[in-house]
Amino acid sequence: MRFYFIIRESLQSAYRTVILNKMRTFLSLLGVTIGIFSIVSVFTVLDSMEANMRESMASFGNDVMVIEKFPWAPESGTEYAWWDYLNRPVTTLREYDELKTRMENVHSACFIAILQTNVEYLDNKAENIMVWGSSEEFETIRSFDLQSGRFLSTYDINSGRNNCVIGHDLAEELFQGVNPLGRTIRFKNKKTNIIGVFKKEGKSLFGGGSVDEVVVVPIGYLATATDLKSDNSSPQIWVKPVQGLSADEFKQELRQTMRSIRRLSPRSKDNFAINETSMMSGMIDQIFTMVNLAGWFIGIFAVLVGAFGIANIMFVSVKERTNVIGIQKALGAKNYYIILEVLYESVLLSVIGGMLGLIMIYIGTFIARANDFNIFLSSGNIIFGLLFSSAVGLVAGLMPAVSAARLDPVKAIASTF
Numbered sequence: 001m002r003f004y005f006i007i008r009e010s011l012q013s014a015y016r017t018v019i020l021n022k023m024r025t026f027l028s029l030l031g032v033t034i035g036i037f038s039i040v041s042v043f044t045v046l047d048s049m050e051a052n053m054r055e056s057m058a059s060f061g062n063d064v065m066v067i068e069k070f071p072w073a074p075e076s077g078t079e080y081a082w083w084d085y086l087n088r089p090v091t092t093l094r095e096y097d098e099l100k101t102r103m104e105n106v107h108s109a110c111f112i113a114i115l116q117t118n119v120e121y122l123d124n125k126a127e128n129i130m131v132w133g134s135s136e137e138f139e140t141i142r143s144f145d146l147q148s149g150r151f152l153s154t155y156d157i158n159s160g161r162n163n164c165v166i167g168h169d170l171a172e173e174l175f176q177g178v179n180p181l182g183r184t185i186r187f188k189n190k191k192t193n194i195i196g197v198f199k200k201e202g203k204s205l206f207g208g209g210s211v212d213e214v215v216v217v218p219i220g221y222l223a224t225a226t227d228l229k230s231d232n233s234s235p236q237i238w239v240k241p242v243q244g245l246s247a248d249e250f251k252q253e254l255r256q257t258m259r260s261i262r263r264l265s266p267r268s269k270d271n272f273a274i275n276e277t278s279m280m281s282g283m284i285d286q287i288f289t290m291v292n293l294a295g296w297f298i299g300i301f302a303v304l305v306g307a308f309g310i311a312n313i314m315f316v317s318v319k320e321r322t323n324v325i326g327i328q329k330a331l332g333a334k335n336y337y338i339i340l341e342v343l344y345e346s347v348l349l350s351v352i353g354g355m356l357g358l359i360m361i362y363i364g365t366f367i368a369r370a371n372d373f374n375i376f377l378s379s380g381n382i383i384f385g386l387l388f389s390s391a392v393g394l395v396a397g398l399m400p401a402v403s404a405a406r407l408d409p410v411k412a413i414a415s416t417f
Contacts, residue, residue, distance in 0.1 A: 051374075065254060072275045090230070093135075093228060112238060121186070160221045162192045165215075167212040192221065251276070258270075313349065
C-alpha cells in the first residue's frame with residue numbers, strides 16, 4: 001500500500017508539473033526525446049545496415065570465392081598497391097573453362113561480366129543499368145527468387161540467345177504496370193527478349209549488388225555488345241567448393257591452378273586476386289564495431305543534454321514543493337519516501353521523453369521503407385531506449401531527490417517560494 005501511495009502521489013505531482021509548467025516541461029522532455037531519438041536511431045540504422053549487408057552476403061554464401069583482377073582488401077600488413085594491380089590481366093572465358101576442367105573440388109563455377117549502360121523499351125529509358133553476362137551455374141551460386149517467368153536455361157546460355165531476365169524495379173520503371181514477359185528491350189543497339197523477372201530484393205549494401213535493377217543475359221550474347229577482355233566489363237569467375245573442403249585448402253588449390261593456367265614461374269607474383277565472401281564478415285564486424293563506438297559517443301552527448309534538462313526541472317519542482325515536503329517529513333515521512341517520490345517523477349518524465357523519441361524513430365522507419373530502404377526498429381532497440389531513458393531519469397533525479405530528503409522540516413514549512 002505504501003508503494004502504491006508513492007506511485008499515486010508521484011503521478012499526481014508529475015501531472016501538476018506538466019500542466020502548470022508546460023513550456024519548461026516541454027523543453028525538458030524535448031531534450032530527452034532528442035537524446036533518445038539520436039542514440040536509438042543511430043543503432044537502428046546501423047543494425048539495419050548490418051542486417052542488409054549480411055542478407056546480401058547470404059545470397060552468395062560464405063564459401064564462394066571470386067577470381068578477378070583487383071583484391072577487395074590489401075594483404076595483412078601491406079598497402080593497397082592499386083598501381084600494381086592495374087597492370088594485371090583480366091580473367092577470361094578460356095581460364096574459366098580450363099579451371100572447371102582441371103579442378104575436381106569445384107561444386108559450381110560461373111563466369112560473370114558486367115556492362116553498365118542505358119536500357120530502353122519503346123520511348124522509356126532507364127539509365128546506368130548493370131547488364132550481367134552469365135555463364136552456366138549462376139543460379140547454383142547466387143540465390144534469388146523469380147517473380148514471374150523463368151531463368152536462363154543451359155541452351156539459352158550455350159547458344160548465346162538474346163533472352164534475358166530483368167530486375168523488379170527495372171521492370172516497373174520501363175513497363176509501368178504492363179507485363180514485361182515476352183517484350184523486347186534494347187541496350188547498346190542490341191535487342192533482347194524478356195523471359196523472366198526477379199522478385200524484389202531491396203537495395204543491397206554488399207558489393208555483389210541487388211538484382212532489382214539488373215539485366216541478366218547469356219555471356220555469349222553480352223560478348224556481342226562489349227569486349228569481355230576489357231576492364232570495362234569487370235570479368236570475374238565465381239567458384240564454389242564441394243562440401244567438406246576447408247576454405248584454406250580450396251583457396252590454395254585454386255591459386256595453384258590459376259598460376260598453372262597463366263603459366264607463372266615459381267618466383268613470379270600472382271597476377272590475379274582470389275577474394276572470399278567470408279572475409280566480408282570480418283570486415284563488417286570491424287566496421288560496425290568502430291561505427292557503434294562513434295554512435296555511442298554521439299548518443300551519449302545528446303542524452304546528456306536531456307539529462308541536464310530533467311535534473312533542472314526536478315530541482316525546480318523540489319523547490320516549488322518545499323512546503324509540502326516539509327509537511328510530509330513533519331508527519332513522519334521517511335527520507336526514502338521523499339527520494340522515491342522525486343525519483344519516480346523524474347523517471348516518469350524521462351520515459352515519456354524516451355517514448356516520444358521512439359515514436360519518432362518508428363515513424364521514420366515507415367518513411368525510409370517508402371523510399372525503398374529496409375530500416376526496422378527492433379524490439380531490442382525499443383527495450384534499450386526505454387531502459388536507457390529510465391536510467392537517465394534515475395541519474396538526473398538523484399541529486400534533486402537527495403536534496404529534498406535532506407530538507408529540515410521546520411525550515412521547509414516556513415519557506416516561501
